[in-house]
Amino acid sequence: MRIVLEAIRLACTRGDSALFTSLSFRVEQGSILRIAGPNGSGKTSLLRLLCGLRQPDDGDIRWRGASIYSSRENYHSEVTYIGHANALKDELLVEENLRFALRLNGGSPTDDTIHQALESAGLAHLAGMRVRALSVGQRRRVALTRLALSRAPLWILDEPFVALDQSAVAALAKYLEDHVDGGGSIVYTSHEDVPLRVSRAAEVHLGYVG
Numbered sequence: 001m002r003i004v005l006e007a008i009r010l011a012c013t014r015g016d017s018a019l020f021t022s023l024s025f026r027v028e029q030g031s032i033l034r035i036a037g038p039n040g041s042g043k044t045s046l047l048r049l050l051c052g053l054r055q056p057d058d059g060d061i062r063w064r065g066a067s068i069y070s071s072r073e074n075y076h077s078e079v080t081y082i083g084h085a086n087a088l089k090d091e092l093l094v095e096e097n098l099r100f101a102l103r104l105n106g107g108s109p110t111d112d113t114i115h116q117a118l119e120s121a122g123l124a125h126l127a128g129m130r131v132r133a134l135s136v137g138q139r140r141r142v143a144l145t146r147l148a149l150s151r152a153p154l155w156i157l158d159e160p161f162v163a164l165d166q167s168a169v170a171a172l173a174k175y176l177e178d179h180v181d182g183g184g185s186i187v188y189t190s191h192e193d194v195p196l197r198v199s200r201a202a203e204v205h206l207g208y209v210g
Contacts, residue, residue: 001028001200004064004185005050005154011058012045019045023059025204029153032176032186032198037206043189044084046206047158050187051081063154080150084158086143090132094118094142097131101146109149117148121171137163147175155179157188169194 005027012019019042027033035043048054050061052068052075061068068075088097095114102109118124123141131139140163147155155176161169173194176186180198 001030003027004029005187006062007050007059008062009059010046010049010056010061012042012049012054013057014042014045020206021058023204023206025202027185027187028200029185030180030183031200031202032180032188032196034201034203035187035189035206036203041206043206044158047081047083047156047187047189051079051156052076053081078152079154079156080146080152081156082143082146082158082160084162086139088131088139088143090130092131093127094123094129094131094134095127097142098145098149102149107149107151113149117145120148121145122167137165137168140164141168144172144175147172147179153184155184155186155188157186159189159191161190161192161194 003026007023007025010023011021025033035046037043045054049056052061052072055069063075063078087101089100092100095111095118098114098117099109115124115127118127121141123138123145126134126138126142131142134142144160160172164172169192173196177197179186180200
């Protein structure tokens, strides 16, 4: 199977402390990689490196054989990143937030596609509400609805299962499984041990700090 994402001898520090050094791994097309490790081990920092939001202290990241730093715009158009924070604007309506986020990624969603995505997520009744009025769980579900609208081949997700109830966890797991089955690739962190029915899955374990 084709290697699409490759981390080569990555090093990352926080202050005077090394989070990880000489970290290498590969992600195949149609596979999922879980980043595991204790709090403070650098999981979120690693995801930010993979997204191109931060440069490593050493090493390189390659997408389809080329360094992501040689063509940042093209790479970013191929990635959907949802961080631990939901990146929603409190003053905007739910549907406006989704439209804004997708346009930042170069998409051009229609009102119909946004409403269909919200309906499939069971959130159609929230479309006209301002984000500030939503619960923590509702905010997370709205942020994750971006996955239903994403056409990016690579998803990078930081703790996607946090603050979700059982039905929302099951729905998200189905999104992830369908993306992998369709030839997409996923890198994610999670403290939740959610079983995913995919044929190719791997883990990278970051070490304990100190």
